[in-house]
């Protein structure tokens with residue numbers, strides 16, 4: 501059996517009980533170092549840990565798949581929630597195993613941002629640029645989202661499409677500079693926030709940052725829910 505679980509945004513308090521139970525029953529736990537740190541307190545000492553990085557992930561996932569096919573209970577840990585900006589890694593797990601694997605939702609950095617910024621998901625679109633390959637379709641989509649007066653929660657791509665690159669792209673596409681932008685870093689850990697207008701978003705941020713670009717004209721429910 502193999503389960504892919506979301507570890508949450510960093511603070512272990514946001515690891516779900518379902519994820520904790522799967523870790524407690526696991527024979528094998530795998531993932532990138534940062535997420536293994538969150539999972540480790542719940543992993544039994546007898547469990548085999550398979551850490552990985554960007555360079556060796558294919559080989560390490562092959563090891564996990566081999567143990568899974570031997571009948572071991574395997575857990576692959578993802579950052580936040582698998583279902584936002586996690587599918588390229590999930591596809592690598594599926595390919596290594598030779599079949600689709602189970603996913604267990606976690607708490608995403610986007611959910612924490614929505615809570616901090618009091619944002620209604622119904623009126624918001626999530627876009628990630630943290631992916632391999634062509635960003636152009638996702639850039640076009642972001643322009644359309646803002647033209648449609650929706651909020652956008654955006655994950656940048658380190659290091660070639662960071663918040664200031666996203667802002668300068670949007671301004672060049674004719675999106676008004678008056679949009680409010682918030683950049684949140686290290687949510688649930690050593691949090692830092694920048695808030696300003698799209699046309700003043702020129703600072704550098706770390707790779708643990710996520711943006712909120714607010715619609716220029718909020719939906720009525722946002723007006724009513726403002727503190």
Ligand SMILES: C[S@@+](CC[C@H](N)C(=O)[O-])C[C@H]1O[C@@H](n2cnc3c(N)ncnc32)[C@H](O)[C@@H]1O
Nearest residue numbers: 509579580581584585608609686687707708709
């Ligand atoms: C590959 S994406 C994975 C996102 C994850 N699946 C989620 O639901 O949050 C990794 C990026 O998400 C953003 N991110 C993840 N956790 C974060 C946090 N605690 N604070 C701010 N940004 C975060 C950063 O931009 C990071 O580089």
